[in-house]
Amino acid sequence: MRTAKVKRETLETRVEIEINLDGTGKGNIQTGIKFLDHQLRTLSKHSLIDIDIKAEGDLKHHIIEDVALTLGEAITKALGKKKGIYRYGWAITPMDDALVLISIDIGGRSYVALDLNLKGVTIEDTESEDIEHFLLSFAQATNINLHAKILYGDNNHHKVEALFKALALSLRQAVSIDPRRGESEVPSLKGIL
Secondary structure, rough: EEEEEEHHHHHHOEEEEEOOOOOOOEEEEEOOHHHHHHHHHHHHHHHHHHHEEEEEOHHHHHHHHHHHHHHHHHHHHHHHOOOOOEEEEEEEEEEEEEEEEEEEEOOOOOEEEEEEOOOOEOOOOHHHHHHHHHHHHHHHHHHHEEEEEEEEEHHHHHHHHHHHHHHHHHHHHHOOOOOOOOOOOOOOOOOOO
């Protein structure tokens, strides 16, 4: 079973995350930040990764960053040597007026290219810049290539929710076991990821 439990405790935050990559999309998220909780439940639901998060801290920015880092660490731990995974994932996902493109590579090297086109300072109870910071921190902790572009949209809530749905679908594809490859082969000519 590809599962992991990770705790992160600093002077600013305390985060506990438990995941199951082969779950059914059960998300029990408690960060105290309503918009973040909504997006992480969306991520869990559409990736089919069971995610249990309990987080608290002094500032929203610190909680968002440390949840991203801890979630990335948990996914990396659950993936182990990454044998048999598809490795790549991509999605073009709509939500009402918004359309988002995401492509990821769980190849062991962190690279992030974001074009989010978010308007305004806040979305619900979250700073717009913290959405970008979440993605940067998550990609660095997971050691993945993450390319994300909000192609268009008018409503920031819809744009971010489409973004998390596209990330979920990309993760679901990338972490899944490829039945043609089997669970013994690493999807790389180097033999490691």
